[in-house]
Amino acid sequence: MKILVGLGTCGIAAGAEETYRALREKFESGALPHPVEKTGCIGMCYREPLVEVRADDGARYHYGNLTRDKIDRLLSEHVAGGKVIDEWLVWTNNGAGSEKAFLDRQNRIVLRNCGNINPESIEDYLGIGGYKALEKVLRESDPEGLIGVIVESGLRGRGGAGFLTGMKWRFTRMAQGEHKYIICNADEGDPGAFMDRSVLESDPHSVLEGMAIAGFAIGSDHGYIYVRAEYPRAIERLNIAIAQAEERGFLGEKILGTAFRFRVRLKEGAGAFVCGEETALIASIEGKRGMPRIRPPFPATKGLWGCPTSINNVETFANVPWIVLSGAKAFNSLGTQNSKGTKVFAMAGKVKRGGLVEVPMGISIQEIVEDICGGIKEGRKFKAVQMGGPSGGCIPAELQNTVIDYESINKTGAIMGSGGLVVMDETTCMVDVARFFLDFTQRESCGKCTFCRVGTKRMLEILTRITEGEGRDGDIELLEQLAVLVKNNSLCGLGQTAPNPVLTTLKYFRAEYEAHIINRKCPAHHCQKLLTYTIAEACNGCGVCGRACPAQAIAGEKKQMHVIDHSKCIQCDECYKTCRFHAIVRT
């Protein structure tokens, strides 16, 4: 028997490190006869901290919300007493647990090892068949044959654009150059996406193995992983994994006794969303400002230091060893006509079960939101999902039967993107969501193209004034006009897609824009400047709101219902925040 504690960033934020430390102390003092180990994240972020009791017969018992105060009972009842604690049990590998609907409907290829192995132990990775795919490729395959398998598998880039990975490798292989490079794009900049972080924190060796296989395919001996600096734990575990792989001869010179050599270097990003764009990312590795350039030439022919370069995303690389070992057919039998395999989604927002979900392509948005993630929190109404981050768009609840594949998502006006899926309910204002994304792209625009630099700023100004109740007649048309100009006159993906959040919300939630502009009302009761504050009968006249009001707009006798003077109210929300009797009503 052993005990595993999930120590991904989300687990740690929920207190998993205290649980781990307390269990380790018990083990080291001899009070606990079973080893306690670290593991990554099984994706059930909403029940962190997670602790697994793994029996010698392979049975796995996952307990949720296992904070430090619960370990004594866990140890006495389950570990020593052999009695499973049903009320805390979230999942087992034999069909029990309160959250089995969440995990059992998933199909985990990319996340296959996440939460299963210790990410800081290469022995664990080797124990479940790690680096066997690299070995198979080096011993039994040639680069052309390998590329053929990846093409046949139908694997498309998981970073967003969805280009066929095998074709990208083929172009890079065919290109002439003194050196060739592999780059792993781990600059997961889309707000709302965290699958790359989780894979790097939970299973870094799979990514390294995928990169080495890609290196063999294109004839490269040098790879870079470009990781966001905001992911300190991923960087730490990658550094450990690289050192271990070098020591064991899976990276470096004469890998597995063959002539193949491949080194991996880690580059820390310095905080620029645009560096997710491949030419900007290359500029950043070269030490320059991360500004995109015109393509062609594509990086496959002229990339890092002017040499042929293949850039793939973390999730793409994590798929590669599995495809090599299981075969192209096993992969392309999953999914739809043009989108094969699985996709990992980062579920967040107003959904009950937030975390990582890996499903076969072709499943519908509804199945993910309702069946796997349990629907909307607090019984509210499902309004929309935001997909694809700042380059994506909002898909309304009416279209929840849309299936997950690159083309179907594109038809809605959103994009697959990296797979961030932020769920919104009736309290989310769609104009504010559009404003939020424009604020982001406007700040992150590198400034090279005028339409992106200035156009997004003007769009943001219009959206801001709409949410502040100062929208003008014609603003919607102006937004649409600017959106087209920004889209058509920007060099890279950032600018070309920046208007998407505005265009999709205008397409599906136009009435909400009109309510803001014409009626000066926010239907979601979100935009503060458009709210009317009144005091309801629940008021017991305690006077706290009156003292909190900076505009002296609230008056009333002690122990009598108070009244808000609307001519003085500045909609600062202070009264609403301070009232303990929910007597302040916002309409």
Add this chain to the structure above:
Amino acid sequence: MNHHRKLDFRNLHYAGEEGTLIPALQKVQETEGYISREKILEIHSKSGVPVPQIYGVATFYAQFRLHPVGRHIIKVCHGTACHVAAAKGISEALESALEIRTGETTKDKLFTLDTVSCLGCCSLAPVVMIDTATYGNLDPAAARKIIRQRQKAAAGAPAPRTGQS
């Protein structure tokens, strides 16, 4: 202050000379807390990279700071999920608790308050990161409590960093 500590470019050199600039700036920031004018000149004299280019890179990336910062850096996440979960309220609570505005440093040089685009802990939104520790599922009261604890802990700790490595 140790302005004369040598920046070892050879260790940072992988392939090509200019690729060293960002790691060099990161190293300076890691040891000094920010990138001073002196350090920019030092990088220039050691690497030959023109000063405007170094300055251009240092101002392009959100990570680099050209002014001294507090000992602890508080980053309030304003990603999509955090935004939807009212991250604005967290920022406001911290601004009032620390008596500074976002982007500023407290008088005692203990805390710098900042925002970040996304920390990738979206299912625990709203999230705040202090140095490398992440706190999730916050509300304004919980955020204020963390700051009070940090302030208390800092009261018993040694003096703030002044630039030594």
